[in-house]
Amino acid sequence: MLSFECDYSEGAHEKILKRLLETNMEHLPGYGSDNYCESAKEKIRSACNCPDAEIFFLTGGTQTNQVVIDSMLRPYEGVVAARTGHVSVHEAGAIEACGHKVLTLPQHQGKIDSLELLALLESFWDDENYEHMVFPGMVYISHPTEYGTLYTEEELKSISGICRKYQIPLYMDGARLGYGLMSRHTDVTLPKVAEYCDVFYIGGTKVGALCGEAVVFTKKNMPAHFLTIVKQHGALMAKGRVLGVQFDTLFTDDLYFEISKHATTMAEYMKEGFRKKGQKFFIDSPTNQQFLILENNQMKELQKKVSFSFWEKLDDSHTVVRFAASWATQKEDIDRLMELF
């Protein structure tokens, strides 16, 4: 059975497992204070061209969003996000569970619009009753978005400028950041991300790691006693080495970028294949996730031979589905996939 269900169907890149094995019996201090974590941080700072970056490794995406957002908001503040943002819809209320509202903006192919953001902020501060409302205290964007789309540098700059004007941090959810940076259709680089965002995370779970996300605070703005906050959220890993070794490996010899590039190349190949087969795209995604509109019977037939993800119901006879490429995708599998269309 072919599998294009998601980008976390396999374990980890072999180099990561190899390093975990090699370092396995070293005695290392816990909670992220080992030298692999240090080395990984240094390499990430360098890749971000951000020597002052403060970095913390967490285990998963929802956890990271929860800890970062909760630690940076004051109790009376909420986070602004696209209606389709992961924090808005698919985290089981993890943000609200910490007491914060997700203030939603319309989505445009998964992205927020800077003018609509500006209007939301202006209208909040112009409202005579703003003291009875949740303060917009942070902006959340995902890049790539939940629909695989990307912000342009110009868009990022614009959103970042608005955030600075209103003195609220811009946070980027980079669960699939590598796949965004290595798209052929982007002008956004990792140093640009570090420049425009106040905090972001470099996703590992979906880009070749067993688990792990690297949170990067770019403006010497890591909240005081962040380790304690992480611990309080149940998110502090005893064997921090597990995350340190993985990110150290990913950021050695550009492995993170290389495997991300592989995924986007595979996605383009798959996209081209779908195009040739006359398939209908739900959205024009430049990254590793491709969204097709399938007729329901066709979908059911396909499901017998290949796994892919249900995305949303389009109408009574059509469904939006997702085919994901990843660091682990094999070209031959795509060829076999195309034979099914």
Place this chain on the structure above:
Amino acid sequence: MLSFECDYSEGAHEKILKRLLETNMEHLPGYGSDNYCESAKEKIRSACNCPDAEIFFLTGGTQTNQVVIDSMLRPYEGVVAARTGHVSVHEAGAIEACGHKVLTLPQHQGKIDSLELLALLESFWDDENYEHMVFPGMVYISHPTEYGTLYTEEELKSISGICRKYQIPLYMDGARLGYGLMSRHTDVTLPKVAEYCDVFYIGGTKVGALCGEAVVFTKKNMPAHFLTIVKQHGALMAKGRVLGVQFDTLFTDDLYFEISKHATTMAEYMKEGFRKKGQKFFIDSPTNQQFLILENNQMKELQKKVSFSFWEKLDDSHTVVRFAASWATQKEDIDRLMELF
């Protein structure tokens, strides 16, 4: 200066103050266990034609929404409300502060639509990823709504039926319930409210009390240890008599209905006045709040002579404003108001 700013500009109905004075030096037990609370509850049960109703008195509207919703939801559940619902917008995130998401539906003159509610519930349970999403665990409606509008009995029945099908409680925010029940344009009575809703509150603060809201659980469904939950929210009044005496007075000789009727009659008189003056209504409200569209300069002129509420910006030169009648409104003041148009 004339005042039509809101329905809580004055203190309490004189009969309430009189009773507070008369009973003032009686030694009474605390926390709502006094006999005035008991008597008030009995009268409310009777007015609701709901002999089994369990009743609890709280101090204010946001507090009531927070305590009721938090106590009736499981941690993984959120409350469904209109995008313009008080809990969605004007409670400073009080629901989220307790860990629960407000799941929004479109608003239609402040109301939710039963078909859209049904679609939300169906689509949640049909979603393959529903376990990663906030469960719709309760439905919140306000009656009258934030725009002064009212549900018909048919609409209530339909929403209630959907809630029962999905086994989630229907909660009515009755901050201005009296003004809704005493509208000339409603077929909804208090017993009907008790029949269709699983829990609702009868607002006192905006209907003649110094403070106080009576929460009514209609189906023997008051959460276990509700008093402790109230205490934990900081919402348990030591001198519960203050609420008991007020509600006992309001539900003696139909005072609550009488003063509500006065308010809606005054509102109709005001509405008729505006109509004659050719003013433009933002919405056709059958209750005590009237919403006008004012040209901005006209608005500024008026503000010098009468207080009213900013509601929302309509366009660059027009603003929606609210004129509220209440139990305390004087006919002569409306006559004087009309002279300003």
Place this chain on the structure above:
Amino acid sequence: MLSFECDYSEGAHEKILKRLLETNMEHLPGYGSDNYCESAKEKIRSACNCPDAEIFFLTGGTQTNQVVIDSMLRPYEGVVAARTGHVSVHEAGAIEACGHKVLTLPQHQGKIDSLELLALLESFWDDENYEHMVFPGMVYISHPTEYGTLYTEEELKSISGICRKYQIPLYMDGARLGYGLMSRHTDVTLPKVAEYCDVFYIGGTKVGALCGEAVVFTKKNMPAHFLTIVKQHGALMAKGRVLGVQFDTLFTDDLYFEISKHATTMAEYMKEGFRKKGQKFFIDSPTNQQFLILENNQMKELQKKVSFSFWEKLDDSHTVVRFAASWATQKEDIDRLMELF
């Protein structure tokens, strides 16, 4: 039936009700922005000899503790309190419900000891694992304590000095503050309280008001957007006038101090009576609450003729009970009480 159960058995002092009546039909803005609130604040500032004090009126004691503590702590911080402190035991977990641990110290007749406080703080910061523990972020004391006892100025000064050394605020729960200040056995004045504490509240509910507590931030340290935080906790009263008028009356012509003095004089009279009758005191209380040790059969006999409070079981045959005097206590009732012994 005689009543010495508590200090909130009656309504409000008659002057308060009179003022509520006199001002009842004035149109006033909501949420504490009326001029009675302003006037009350000014009088309190003056009584505290603290011209810069920032003041906010809330409804009840647990609510006040919850809002103040939650608004002044960072998420990783807890509040230090005596094991018998109200926040530790009798608020149904209201502090924990907001996410904060109550870190307990031993109690000495209801008070914390400054050396034990110092030891707790030193030991926290000396602990190699302090990052895995809840930070002591505030000190809570009640004055009078839950046992009616009082801190001396020297003790307050010492505790305050330790708090300042560790840069954490000192918060005094003054639910019965008047009864403490007007004890014959105290050298603590209201200006001293304002000097040593960073924040405290002047209790109204138990000292002659229907409800209401005045929170005083003494060092220009009211948390930003405090009104929104209050609203989010469901603690913002729509008719703020109810609190404003009450505190304005209490702080006009020293009414608050006068009625507090009456209560402590009555308590001394009662204490003297108990002494003459050979009753055994559980604690030597200098304020309005008196604690006796009663043999259980004697207690049951008494309960038929007078109401008082169960405090705690002492041993199998004895119980600690409380007799409370208040602003409303009549000398003749004490005389009648003594006839029962």
Place this chain on the structure above:
Amino acid sequence: MLSFECDYSEGAHEKILKRLLETNMEHLPGYGSDNYCESAKEKIRSACNCPDAEIFFLTGGTQTNQVVIDSMLRPYEGVVAARTGHVSVHEAGAIEACGHKVLTLPQHQGKIDSLELLALLESFWDDENYEHMVFPGMVYISHPTEYGTLYTEEELKSISGICRKYQIPLYMDGARLGYGLMSRHTDVTLPKVAEYCDVFYIGGTKVGALCGEAVVFTKKNMPAHFLTIVKQHGALMAKGRVLGVQFDTLFTDDLYFEISKHATTMAEYMKEGFRKKGQKFFIDSPTNQQFLILENNQMKELQKKVSFSFWEKLDDSHTVVRFAASWATQKEDIDRLMELF
């Protein structure tokens, strides 16, 4: 440099890494729905002799305590634990962060006493003011405790009986469960744990896994929608296989018990060595953690050559320290350690 600092200084047992490698490229569904998770659950059920057990894999100990306790308590309930329990002291307030108080009992070598537990429960329900207090809703014990000590079967049975009488669940924190079960000085087996506890977890992080704890609900009492609750806490691992493969390996051919046995044997060997060297024990621990009292200068000298853990200050010249054996401890390292004494 020798290392006896803790039982999580190394990576994972080699068999675990081997299995992770072997299964690495298999396409598996996410979030714990893969067949390795299923297989691991089945093996654990069998080892527990509890065919109905419901099992969920989480990542770390504090996370597990937080999710389990929060999911099983009602909002007005707290968890009873020893004053020295991990949840009481060393989880940065993770339980309170979810709104629940930790109600403490005295500790006796790290353990709670069943009679003191009974007294706490009786006294709560006998208290006339219990409605104003946090309800004891669950009992937390750690086994081994934070001091390495163990409950006897008799003690477990007694605590369990009390919990059942009061209808509250008994929860065992088994972060080091293997080391407890494989002690030479215990009559508690895994099936006994499953019999007496309502829920417990089998610790992996400290017993040979990279990370991972297996929560076992023994009475068909896993809270409804537990996966969503886990997700909401940011604790749901995308690649659940990482936990599944590890626990499947640990429970294949008794690996978990074998490596635990190794650790306790090493600890006994170390203990015997210390005894021969005339070292003073702080506590008589029958498991993998050994606590010594060191004179401060001796401690400083030792720290140059071996890493161990600061535990607590005993007096001005002595400190309690911990030496931990683990699945990875080498006999030769203990021999070298002894040469330092």
